Amino acid sequence: MRILKQKVWVHKNEVVESLTVTEGGKVKFYSHTYMVKEGGRGWVPYVKWDNWDRQPHVDKYDSSGALVEQKHCPEKSAEEAIKLVKIFRKNLMTMDISQL
């Protein structure tokens, strides 16, 4: 088994934190969280793709970091999530991410 933790700085105060657990080349768990550093409040999650409970889905959080939306979404690799974040960044909050 292998755990890969990745932090990708997409901008000065924006990162994607990714955790992928693989066994024999198969992904057992993934979580890719787009986080923004809000002045004085530390890192706040905006969007997270993961397969917690073996259900691939995407979560959206409000500006206080509270979960506001959860939708089914096809599995995403870290590279796919990072690509979406690099393109759309904070605009992801107003989009139907599950369709991307």
Added chain:
Amino acid sequence: MKIKIIKKINQQEKKNIIESWKKRYGSMSSLQHKVGLSKCSSPEDVNTYITWKYLASGAEMEETVTFVNADIFDVFSPKRGEILEYLANNEVSSIRELATKLRRNYKNVYDDLKALNKFELVELRVVGRALKPCSSASAVEVILEE
């Protein structure tokens, strides 16, 4: 251009990581309970629980930090590169010791470490009354691609 910092976690570091989680959460089962209650509302707790669970069952772990924008170039300088290289190959007990080894002014080394720490290129661990600088990287890759 991307810059990727790679860190392979050894057995001792795994133990240290798990010890720090025990101090913070009590036990893996109490964290599991917390995560079960909050479901997906805390990405950090979920990720910690998953990492703990698989580390405890013997998984290998690697961490990478990648920079895909130009901000990192504000942080890199020859002197800071020297600090990264020194810490990757040597252990020091304090910032003062590092400054002495590098024959540099304490304040300048302190400022450089703070800047590198902001992007998690070095760790500053509290040991007694001193801050112990440690390398966060076992390798640095510069990748030329889109």
